[in-house]
Structure formats: C-alpha cells, structure tokens
Amino acid sequence: MKGILFALLGGFFITLQGVANSRISQDIGTWQATTLTQGTGFVAAFILMMVFRDDTWKQFRRVKPLYLAGGSFAAIVIFSNVTAIHLIGVTVSISALLIAQLSMAFLTDSFGWFGVSKQRMKLPQFIGIGMMIAGVLILSF
Amino acid sequence: MLLGILLALIAGSLVGMQNIFNSKVNEHANSWATTTLVLCLGFLASLTLGFVFEGSQILAFHPMQTWYWFSGLIGVGVVTCVVQSMKRLRPTVAISIVMASQLGFALIMDTYGFLGLKPVPFTFKQLIGVLIIIVGIVLFKSNSREEKQQKEIAS
Known part of the structure; x- marks a missing residue:
C-alpha cells in the first residue's frame, strides 16, 4: 500500500516538475529556468548525500564514462518539455513523452543496446504501444 | 501542434x-x-x-517568486518517491503506476489551469484518451523483462 502511495506521489512530482518549470520559464526564460531547477536540485541532493553519508561516488570510476554523462540529457529534456507544455498543454505533452520513452525501452530491449540483455517483444507490447498512440491521437484531435 | x-x-x-x-x-x-x-x-x-x-543573458537577474528557488526540491521528491516505490513493488508495477499517475495529474492540472497554465476544459474525450493510454502502458509493461528475471531468481 505504501509502495502504491509512493508511486502515485512520484507521478505527481514528475508532472509538477514540468508544470513548475513551465511557469518559471514565463518569468525568467526557458534556459534560465532549466539551469535554476537543475542547480538548486543539485545543491539539495548534495546536502542530502552528505547528511546520509553516502560516499559511493568513489565508485563512479567503475562506470563507463558514457553512462556517467546521462544527467546532461536533462537540459534538452526540460527545455523540450517546457516548450511542448507551452505549445500543446500538459496532458498531450506527457502522453507523447511517455510513448517515446516506452518506445525507446522497446528498441533497447529488442536490439540489446547499451549492454541490456536482448528481449523478444511479444504481442502485448505491440498492442500496448498501439493503444498509447491511439490515445494520444484521441487527445490531440 | x-x-x-x-x-x-x-x-x-x-x-x-x-x-x-x-x-x-x-x-x-x-x-x-x-x-x-x-x-x-x-x-x-x-x-x-x-x-x-x-x-x-543567461546570467541576467530576473525578479523571481521565492518558491522558484526551491523548485529543485521537486526533483528530489521525484527520485525519493520513485526509488521507494520500486523497492516496495515490482519495478514494472511501480513504473506503470508512476506513468498512470503522471497522466492523471496532467489532466487535473490542465483542467484547473494549475500554476497559471491556460486551462484546457475537461472533456469526456480526454478522459477516454487518458484511460486508453493507461491500459496501453499496463499491456506494454505486462510480462516484461524484469518480471521474468524475478521468476528466474525465484525458481
């Protein structure tokens, strides 16, 4: 039950993040908003890392540099998300974003990219993606 | 569009x-x-x-509302909640609920024009669209890799 509550709250925070960034960008500009939220988030996470005495950053050197760089994508993610919310609203933006996210997972699993073990996609996955696209079309038009 | x-x-x-x-x-x-x-x-x-x-221009000072300075905490909330839910539920179940919740709250925030958004009037069509997407997510996530791995570990 607690797990479900955390998951629901997690989803709420993800959507709120896009909407809050979108609001902030109206006042100070989109790149500024992106820099501000990532910067203040970094400071907060750094403080929490110190509080919880998490010194596992020492293990970063054992991770492939490409994988370490994943965080930098956030700049383009937030910029695109904020601009999309301005253009088409929250619901359609999040829907399209989720489709692309799951399609990416689909491709990664099918072709075994990035050292992920290969996985044959079955009928439910194809129907699932199809339904999601149908849903976005219903929302958009 | x-x-x-x-x-x-x-x-x-x-x-x-x-x-x-x-x-x-x-x-x-x-x-x-x-x-x-x-x-x-x-x-x-x-x-x-x-x-x-x-x-x-990126460094130019703009007047800001106080809460803007704390916007980064939302990201901390995201990580904490998602990690905690994944610990307590199967990863596929956790992610499906997170995604469904994202869409549900998107619909609510659009409808009420949350934080100065331009309100998008709630229609039956939108509800149907969101429900179809949620069913699609659950189908996509059903029987996927993580659960198989768990079964392998269990057996």
Whole structure:
C-alpha cells in the first residue's frame, strides 16, 4: 500500500516538475529556468548525500564514462518539455513523452543496446504501444 | 501542434536513454550519489546551452517568486518517491503506476489551469484518451523483462 502511495506521489512530482518549470520559464526564460531547477536540485541532493553519508561516488570510476554523462540529457529534456507544455498543454505533452520513452525501452530491449540483455517483444507490447498512440491521437484531435 | 509533439517525443526518448544510463551508475553507487551526479551534469549542461543560445543573458537577474528557488526540491521528491516505490513493488508495477499517475495529474492540472497554465476544459474525450493510454502502458509493461528475471531468481 505504501509502495502504491509512493508511486502515485512520484507521478505527481514528475508532472509538477514540468508544470513548475513551465511557469518559471514565463518569468525568467526557458534556459534560465532549466539551469535554476537543475542547480538548486543539485545543491539539495548534495546536502542530502552528505547528511546520509553516502560516499559511493568513489565508485563512479567503475562506470563507463558514457553512462556517467546521462544527467546532461536533462537540459534538452526540460527545455523540450517546457516548450511542448507551452505549445500543446500538459496532458498531450506527457502522453507523447511517455510513448517515446516506452518506445525507446522497446528498441533497447529488442536490439540489446547499451549492454541490456536482448528481449523478444511479444504481442502485448505491440498492442500496448498501439493503444498509447491511439490515445494520444484521441487527445490531440 | 506538430512542433509540440515532436519536442515531447525528443524529450521522451532522451528520458528513456537517461533512465538506462542512470541505472547503470546506480549499479555501482547509491541513489543519493547518483542523483547528485545527474543533477550536477544537468545543471552544467543547461548553463552551457544557455550560454550558447542566449550569451550572457543567461546570467541576467530576473525578479523571481521565492518558491522558484526551491523548485529543485521537486526533483528530489521525484527520485525519493520513485526509488521507494520500486523497492516496495515490482519495478514494472511501480513504473506503470508512476506513468498512470503522471497522466492523471496532467489532466487535473490542465483542467484547473494549475500554476497559471491556460486551462484546457475537461472533456469526456480526454478522459477516454487518458484511460486508453493507461491500459496501453499496463499491456506494454505486462510480462516484461524484469518480471521474468524475478521468476528466474525465484525458481
């Protein structure tokens, strides 16, 4: 039950993040908003890392540099998300974003990219993606 | 309309890739160290791209509401809640609920014009669209890799 509550709250925070960034960008500009939220988030996470005495950053050197760089994508993610919310609203933006996210997972699993073990996609996955696209079309038009 | 959808699709594919990369980091480091690294790089990348596209304008001072300074805490909330839910539920179940919740709250925030959004009037069509997408997510996530791995471990 607690797990479900955390998951629901997690989803709420993800959507709120896009909407809050979108609001902030109206006042100070989109790149500024992106820099501000990532910067203040970094400071907060750094403080929490110190509080919880998490010194596992020492293990970063054992991770492939490409994988370490994943965080930098956030700049383009937030910029695109904020601009999309301005253009088409929250619901359609999040829907399209989720489709692309799951399609990416689909491709990664099918072709075994990035050292992920290969996985044959079955009928439910194809129907699932199809339904999601149908849903976005219903929302958009 | 199309530009908006295209941008959302770009964001989504990068989120998908970032999730994989971040989880690779998380295999070696704990979640706070991982979060700190991810946000640090996000900050540096935003600052750099801001300079590229807007020059020194990126550092110009704008009047801000106080809560803007705390907006980064939302990201900390995201990580905490998602990590905690994944610990307590099967990963596929957790992610399906997170995604469904994202869409549900998107619909609510659009409807009420949350935080100065232009309100998008709630219609039956929208509810149907969101429900179809949620069923699609559950179908897509059903019987996928993580659960098979768990079964293998269990057997």
